[in-house]
Amino acid sequence: MTTAQPLDVQPTPLALLLLGREADPRSERGVECPGDLPSPSDPDLVARAR
Secondary structure: OOOOOOOOOOOHHHHHHHOOOEEEEOOOOOOOOOOOOOOOOOOOHHHHOO
């Protein structure tokens, strides 16, 4: 069962933090997640996947 309800989502600093776009200096571990993907360990992986 699915329902199609419109979501009125507004971007907020907290939402961006939860998506990994900013750092939380108050966190226990001081983790910073810029949100960028890491470089592939095997540069030919994308070419082989196509």
